[in-house]
Every structure is written in structure tokens, then in C-alpha cells.
Amino acid sequence: MSAKPGSAQRFEAAxxxxxxxxxxxxxxxNIGRMTVEPTAAEFRYRFTSVGDDDLALRASxxxxxxxxxxxxQGEYVVAWMTRGEGVSDLLGSPMTFLQGQPAMFANDxxxxxxxxxxxxxMMHFGGTYLEGVAAELExxxxxxxxxxxxxxxxxxxxxxxxxxxxxxxxxxxDGSSAVLRAEANRSAAVALLETFPHLAVQPRxxxxxxxxxxxxxxxxxxxxxxxxxxxxxEIAAAAGLSPRSLQTAFRREYDxxxxxxxxxxxxxRVRQELRDAEPGLATVAELARRWxxxxxxxxxxxxxxxxxxxxxxxxxxxxx
Numbered sequence: 001m002s003a004k005p006g007s008a009q010r011f012e013a014a015x016x017x018x019x020x021x022x023x024x025x026x027x028x029x030n031i032g033r034m035t036v037e038p039t040a041a042e043f044r045y046r047f048t049s050v051g052d053d054d055l056a057l058r059a060s061x062x063x064x065x066x067x068x069x070x071x072x073q074g075e076y077v078v079a080w081m082t083r084g085e086g087v088s089d090l091l092g093s094p095m096t097f098l099q100g101q102p103a104m105f106a107n108d109x110x111x112x113x114x115x116x117x118x119x120x121x122m123m124h125f126g127g128t129y130l131e132g133v134a135a136e137l138e139x140x141x142x143x144x145x146x147x148x149x150x151x152x153x154x155x156x157x158x159x160x161x162x163x164x165x166x167x168x169x170x171x172x173x174d175g176s177s178a179v180l181r182a183e184a185n186r187s188a189a190v191a192l193l194e195t196f197p198h199l200a201v202q203p204r205x206x207x208x209x210x211x212x213x214x215x216x217x218x219x220x221x222x223x224x225x226x227x228x229x230x231x232x233x234e235i236a237a238a239a240g241l242s243p244r245s246l247q248t249a250f251r252r253e254y255d256x257x258x259x260x261x262x263x264x265x266x267x268x269r270v271r272q273e274l275r276d277a278e279p280g281l282a283t284v285a286e287l288a289r290r291w292x293x294x295x296x297x298x299x300x301x302x303x304x305x306x307x308x309x310x311x312x313x314x315x316x317x318x319x320x
Contacts, residue, residue, distance in 0.1 A: 008171065008181060014046040018064075021045045025066060034068030039117055050171050054129040055185040057171055061119040069112045070105075076125045076144065077105040078192060084118025093149050101153070102160065104146040104196055123164070125189060132232060133189040134198075136247055136257050147197045156195055163191035170294045179266075182229030183292035186259070214239045215249045218258065226265045226291075232258055266291040267306050274314040284311045 013024055022036040024047060037043075043064040049056050061083075081097035088095045088103075089111040095103050097120070105111060127143070134140045152160055170176045170184035218239035222230070235258055236246040250258045273287050285296055288311070293299035303311045 008050060008052055008176075011049040012047070014044070016042065016044045018043055021062070021064075021066075025060075026068075029070045030073070031068040031070045034066065036064060036066050038064050041117070051124070052181070052185075054126045054182075055167075055171075055188055056124040057168060058122040058124060059119065060122070062115065063117055065114070065116045067112075067114045069110045071110050072105050072107050074127045076107060076127060076130050076146070076192075077122055078102050078125075078196070079105060079120055079122040082119045082121060084116055084120075086113065086115035086118050086120070088113040089148060095148055098151060101151045101157065102195075103151055104148050106148050107146070108143070123188060123192070125192065129185070130189050130192070132243065133186060134193055135244065136232060136259060137190065137193060139247075141244075145199045150197050152195050160191055160195045163187060166295050167191075177290060177292070178229040179227065179292040180289055180294055182231070184294050187294070214241055215246075215253055218246060218250075219261070222258075222262045222265055226262065226269060229292075230262070235262070263292075263302075264306065266293070267303055270303070270311065271307060271314060274311055275317075277315060282315070284315055287311075 013020075015021070018036050018038070021043075022034060024045075025031055025036070026034055028047070041063045044062075045064070046061045047058070049058045051057055079097070080102040081099050083099070086097045088097070089106045093106075097103065097115075097118075131140075131142065131144060134144055167184045167188045170180055176184075218235050218241070221235055221238035225234075232243050232246065236243045239246060241249065246258050250256055250261060254261055256264070270287050270291050270293070273282070273290075274284070277287070284300075288296060288299045293302075300310055300312075307314070
């Protein structure tokens with residue numbers, strides 16, 4: 001599946017034909033030596049996907065048994081089972097799927113699996129995209145290695161579940177704007193990195209320190225394009241910097257990442273629209289979502305921290 005940045009694509013396939021299921025899953029997951037066979041119940045399958053190149057939410061439901069060896073490359077996949085039984089990475093570090101508990105797939109090597117009468121939910125992150133978010137947040141460079149045996153529990157599992165639900169509401173809503181989807185993608189990437197232990201190449205020192213003129217160009221680009229789902233790479237290119245140098249410059253000059261600075265611009269836009277809103281014709285939720293804020297609780301807290309009042313107060317004052 002492919003999509004242009006900022007666009008969402010949907011795909012769905014279902015049926016009862018074993019050969020069609022074998023062809024579908026073989027193509028979707030680069031599966032070799034795959035077997036697909038009925039179990040006690042009549043064989044049937046259903047596969048859905050929604051998202052873009054940065055993040056796709058997928059669900060696979062099969063009454064039957066599928067075995068094979070998948071090869072995950074150029075992306076990172078986390079999955080959790082809600083029905084049935086299954087095990088992955090049989091030839092590496094065997095990972096038994098526990099219902100409701102997510103686990104990372106092995107990356108950049110074959111992983112043999114065995115799934116029976118199951119429903120499996122998955123999040124597919126584009127490799128370049130997730131590595132870019134990790135570079136921004138953690139200063140890492142290059143591929144990420146996740147602990148495929150780790151299962152979050154307690155508060156960590158609760159926070160992950162809430163993040164997935166919030167992202168799902170945005171991606172499955174045809175009315176979600178491109179900006180809102182981009183923010184949801186990033187929220188999911190941050191949640192993944194905060195939930196699952198991982199290692200990455202260590203940070204490197206920048207050879208060139210960005211000038212104030214270039215960061216000013218980056219700010220101008222963000223102000224002009226805040227209504228679009230722009231990415232860090234676009235901002236850096238507009239300023240004539242590498243993404244790494246852009247982050248270094250913003251941390252030094254503003255004590256913020258470029259993404260956090262962009263979010264502050266969008267908070268300003270929301271405030272202006274709240275002030276200009278016609279009484280009874282706009283809501284805080286509507287305006288927040290327009291500018292990419294899907295979690296209203298976190299949005300309200302960020303807004304109050306920046307402006308010293310809650311967005312509902314700003315909106316109410318526009319009626320006076």
C-alpha cells in the first residue's frame with residue numbers, strides 16, 4: 001500500500017477462498033513458505049488497512065490457520081491479538097501473542113509465525129518516518145532495534161491503549177484533515193517510542209551550527225504552512241539545513257524542537273479563531289481538530305499553559 005504524504009488510503013478484502021487469502025497475505029507481508037488451511041470452522045478471512053506511508057492501521061481476521069516466514073523491512077510493526085492464538089519469531093526469540101498486549105515484530109530478518117483462528121490488529125510505521133521522530137526526540141541516528149519480547153502492562157499498557165484509540169478515531173474518520181492525521185501519526189510514533197524499549201545508533205555531533213538567519217527562515221516557512229501537514233524534513237529543506245542541524249538550532253535558540261515550535265504556532269492560530277468565532281457557531285473541539293489537536297485534554301492543558309486561560313474561556317469571551 002502507498003499514499004501521498006498527508007493523504008489517507010483505505011483497503012479491504014474478504015472472502016472464503018484459501019488461494020486468494022494466500023495470495024493476499026503473501027503480497028502484503030512478503031511471506032515465504034506460507035501455508036493457509038481451514039481448521040474446525042469454515043475458512044474465511046478479512047483484511048483491512050487505513051492510513052498512509054507514515055502510519056497504517058491494519059486488522060487481519062482469519063478462521064483458519066496461517067503459517068510462514070514474514071520479512072519486515074523498511075517499516076516497524078507492532079501487533080496485538082484480540083482473538084485466537086499465535087506465535088511469531090519461532091526461529092529467533094519466540095513471541096507468543098497475548099490477547100490485548102502489544103508486541104513488536106522482528107525487523108530486517110525473516111520471522112516464522114503460526115496463527116490460528118485469530119484477529120490481529122497492527123500498526124505499520126514507515127521506517128524513515130519513525131526514525132525521524134526518534135532522531136527528533138532522542139537524538140538517535142539510523143535504524144531502531146526493539147525488544148520483541150517486551151509486553152507493556154499496568155499504566156504503560158493503559159497509556160498505549162488510550163493513544164491507539166485516539167489515533168484510530170482520527171484515521172478512521174473521513175472528515176479528519178491532513179493536519180490532524182499528521183498529528184495523529186506523530187502521536188502514535190511518540191507513544192511507540194515511549195512504550196517499547198529500543199536501541200538506536202548513538203547521537204553524532206553536528207559539524208555546522210545553523211545561523212539565526214536560517215532558523216528565522218524555518219519559522220517563516222512554518223507560519224506560512226501551519227495549515228498543512230508539514231514534516232521536519234520540509235522545514236529543514238526550506239531553511240537550507242539538514243533535519244539534524246535544524247533540531248540543534250531550535251533547541252539552542254528556542255529550547256524547543258522544531259515540531260514543538262510548529263505546535264505553538266498552531267496554538268496561536270486556534271486562539272485567534274476562538275477569539276473571532278461567531279457565538280454558537282463554533283466549538284473548541286472543532287477548532288482544535290482543524291489545527292491538528294486530537295486529544296482535547298492535552299490540547300486544553302497546552303493552551304492554558306501558553307495563554308493563561310482555557311480555550312473555553314477564550315471562546316466565551318468572544319460572545320461578549
